[in-house]
Amino acid sequence: MGRASVYVLVFAxxxxxxxxxxxxxxxxxxxxxxxxxxxxTLRSQIIRLGIGVLAAGVMAFIAYPxxxxxxxxxxxxxxxxxxxxxxxxxxxxxxxxxRWISLKRLGIGGPNxxxxxLAKLAVAILLAGWFTRHEPLTREFKQGFLMPGCMVxxxxxxxxxxxxxxxxxxxxxxxxxxxxxxxxxxxxxxxILGAGLGGLAWVVKxxxxxxxxxxxxxxxxxxxxxxxxxxxxxxxxxxxGGVEGVGLGNGRQKMLYLPEAHxxxxxxxxxxxxxxxxxxxxxxxxxxxxxxxxxxxxxAPDRFSRLLAFGITLTIALEALLNMGVTTALLPNKGLPLxxxxxxxxxxxxxxxxxxxxxNIYRQTPYERKKDLLEIRRRRMTAVSHGSL
Numbered sequence: 214m215g216r217a218s219v220y221v222l223v224f225a226x227x228x229x230x231x232x233x234x235x236x237x238x239x240x241x242x243x244x245x246x247x248x249x250x251x252x253x254t255l256r257s258q259i260i261r262l263g264i265g266v267l268a269a270g271v272m273a274f275i276a277y278p279x280x281x282x283x284x285x286x287x288x289x290x291x292x293x294x295x296x297x298x299x300x301x302x303x304x305x306x307x308x309x310x311x312r313w314i315s316l317k318r319l320g321i322g323g324p325n326x327x328x329x330x331l332a333k334l335a336v337a338i339l340l341a342g343w344f345t346r347h348e349p350l351t352r353e354f355k356q357g358f359l360m361p362g363c364m365v366x367x368x369x370x371x372x373x374x375x376x377x378x379x380x381x382x383x384x385x386x387x388x389x390x391x392x393x394x395x396x397x398x399x400x401x402x403x404x405i406l407g408a409g410l411g412g413l414a415w416v417v418k419x420x421x422x423x424x425x426x427x428x429x430x431x432x433x434x435x436x437x438x439x440x441x442x443x444x445x446x447x448x449x450x451x452x453x454g455g456v457e458g459v460g461l462g463n464g465r466q467k468m469l470y471l472p473e474a475h476x477x478x479x480x481x482x483x484x485x486x487x488x489x490x491x492x493x494x495x496x497x498x499x500x501x502x503x504x505x506x507x508x509x510x511x512x513a514p515d516r517f518s519r520l521l522a523f524g525i526t527l528t529i530a531l532e533a534l535l536n537m538g539v540t541t542a543l544l545p546n547k548g549l550p551l552x553x554x555x556x557x558x559x560x561x562x563x564x565x566x567x568x569x570x571x572x573n574i575y576r577q578t579p580y581e582r583k584k585d586l587l588e589i590r591r592r593r594m595t596a597v598s599h600g601s602l
Contacts, residue, residue, distance in 0.1 A: 218512075221505040222575075233553055268565055284343075288338075291332050337527075345517040352397075368384055448542055455489065458484075463486060533552055537551070
């Protein structure tokens, strides 16, 4: 993809963000939380998108090596923010999960912060910096596996304790993916699978509600009035949309039949109103975004930027894949948004910051220098072929 990667990246993000606003305009009119004010969530999302674009612009022009120097401070802030979710004064509990930080008790209004969204970016920065600093020791157990694994484990444990198992699993997968790409021995990474099975056993014993979700996933029709209702309604939405869709604004599931139709389950609304064409557009656009991100990572000028670009792109890819898997009933229900499309301030802003970092890495890649070197090499080969050297 080369030099065109950044243009493809910006195009894909723009298309997904625009689609998110269009679908939010279609669904927000029927939301209970609008307090009687139509399109309240749409206006809120537009403001958050503006903040995200501004943050992306700032990150695009701040040299990414600063992130390397600030990696431990960023991780420290992330840990503190995650710990605040356990403090009742700051925690904002919704549906039994304390995933947000609120300042309402201090009399300060405004949107809440979801620290797990910051954690996804912070882990990518920290691991990229760690494997850059300890590159010669990547294959060793302590520096290549144990220490970075502990960093990932602490983050995953703090997020899981907030009853946000979806984000915890994503951060774990992000950490494992970055460690593998950085060069950690596969022999060290395989036991993580056993740890994951142990974690599942713990969930079965101490969190029966999560197990019921798995049972509901295996038999949606049986649980369609309970824990399986969201995925059951999502399948109805996809089926109703068919190939061409029922038309923008004409969907029925958003009329309080499908909970979270504007956040985690906005993808079925795309399927219902825009049909197969709309869902394919989303899949293809995400594919372009991921290809562009990986292209930037492949051509990054140094190890830190290469690993960081890979981590940011992997985060977006995993979020999109898991959200589509859940909403199409291919995976058990987890609360993960569809990047750039779902309603949500923390997710949108931090993913935009990640896009800004990718643009920054692209800007620092010496494409012109590579082009000059290739031209010099071509001229030398031509001279040799003509016997002038």
